[in-house]
Amino acid sequence: MLSLLYRDGRGVEKNEGKEWHQLEEAAIAGHVGARFTLAHNEKTRRGRTDRAVKHLIIAANLGCDYSMKALKQCHENGEVDDDKFTTALHAHQAAVDEMNSPQREEQANYERSIEEWFCAGNG
Structure with a gap:
């Protein structure tokens, strides 16, 4: 959030360095959204695809679906070799599998049942 404030100059003076x-x-603290944003900024604002790919791989390894999709696009564009892409794909899947649990599935089922109840006109 602080980076957005510095980017947009909301409440602070615009400052790209601080952004x-x-x-x-x-990103260092493990925020995958920040990692994904760094990747996007490296590629679009600085033209450094190699650094963008590194950020995408780290975020994909942490289970970030957006980063995996972006990495797939980079692979299709020839910006990521097969070995790196395959390794990241396996790491991403392992991270996603690790996040699954009976408690999360139970919560998701509960949320779906509430949504269905409301959509049926009961709310």
Whole structure:
């Protein structure tokens, strides 16, 4: 959030250096959204696809679906070799599998039942 404030100049003076610093700090702390944003910014704002790919691989390895989709696009564009893509794909799947649990599935089922109940006109 701090990076967005510095990017947009909301409540603070616009400062690209501080924007990037806050994104990097959040990414180092494990925030996959910050990692994905760094990848996007590296590619679109700085033209550094190699650094973008590194960020995408790290975020994909943490289970970020958006990063995996972006990495797939980079692979299709020839920006990521087969070995790196396959390794990231396996790591992504392992991270997603690790996040699954009976409790999460039970919660998802409960949320679906509430949504169905409301959609049926009961709410």
